[in-house]
Amino acid sequence: DTGVSQDPRHKITKRGQNVTFRCDPISEHNRLYWYRQTLGQGPEFLTYFQNEAQLEKSRLLSDRFSAERPKGSFSTLEIQRTEQGDSAMYLCASSLSGTGNPRTAYEQYFGPGTRLTVT
Amino acid sequence: DQQVKQNSPSLSVQEGRISILNCDYTNSMFDYFLWYKKYPAEGPTFLISISSIKDKNEDGRFTVFLNKSAKHLSLHIVPSQPGDSAVYFCAATGAGSYQLTFGKGTKLSVIP
Numbered sequence: 001d002t003g004v005s006q007d008p009r010h011k012i013t014k015r016g017q018n019v020t021f022r023c024d025p026i027s028e029h030n031r032l033y034w035y036r037q038t039l040g041q042g043p044e045f046l047t048y049f050q051n052e053a054q055l056e057k058s059r060l061l062s063d064r065f066s067a068e069r070p071k072g073s074f075s076t077l078e079i080q081r082t083e084q085g086d087s088a089m090y091l092c093a094s095s096l097s098g099t100g101n102p103r104t105a106y107e108q109y110f111g112p113g114t115r116l117t118v119t
Numbered sequence: 120d121q122q123v124k125q126n127s128p129s130l131s132v133q134e135g136r137i138s139i140l141n142c143d144y145t146n147s148m149f150d151y152f153l154w155y156k157k158y159p160a161e162g163p164t165f166l167i168s169i170s171s172i173k174d175k176n177e178d179g180r181f182t183v184f185l186n187k188s189a190k191h192l193s194l195h196i197v198p199s200q201p202g203d204s205a206v207y208f209c210a211a212t213g214a215g216s217y218q219l220t221f222g223k224g225t226k227l228s229v230i231p
Contacts, residue, residue: 004162031217033217033218033219035219040223041223042123042208042210042221042222042223042224043163043208043219043221044221045218045219045220048217048218056216056217056218058218091162091163093162095217097217105217106151106153106168106212106217107153107165107168108153108165108219109165110155110162110163110164110165111162112160112161112162113161113162
């Protein structure tokens with residue numbers, strides 16, 4: 001049973017370029033989340049999907065950010081016109097809902113993250 | 120406004136002793152709380168959780184205590200081991216939302 005995977009693990013880009021990250025959740029998990037973590041802070045919620053529907057978006061998710069989960073499996077997070085303030089670790093997590101056990105719905109399992117550096 | 124606070128940035132404990140990590144929250148709508156452990160260059164790893172209908176949950180060496188009236192929870196690790204050295208994050212959720220709100224973390228160092 002594989003965990004959550006993210007690709008790439010590291011990305012260095014120049015200001016103004018577009019970047020796209022991919023997340024593959026745990027295979028049976030129907031919920032997928034994106035978080036961002038900067039140095040000295042805890043992860044901050046960006047958005048989440050249940051199957052292919054995007055159900056919540058944080059106000060941190062500016063219009064330069066877009067996330068998709070086209071077939072309810074993997075997800076992509078795109079940042080357009082990157083800025084130096086976008087430099088952070090981008091974390092993906094997944095969880096399983098619909099089992100009748102609220103515990104499993106709340107417990108999110110994280111991938112290793114994609115570290116973005118904008119120069 | 121920080122809704123989940125971990126006021127101790129770091130903690131050092133001798134191997135074999137108890138580690139106590141603390142967390143306070145301000146949002147009374149939170150009803151489920153989780154602890155995560157994070158090693159450098161890895162994502163957070165789920166450790167243990169507790170629902171607001173309980174005041175204690177235990178899993179092996181790890182116990183989480185919840186004091187709803189004080190809006191405070193703590194994670195106890197007994198006995199502490201060098202492999203427990205990591206950053207520990209407290210997280211909370213509730214009010215029909217599934218997003219987790221994290222504290223800033225406490226770096227635990229267990230000294231052999």
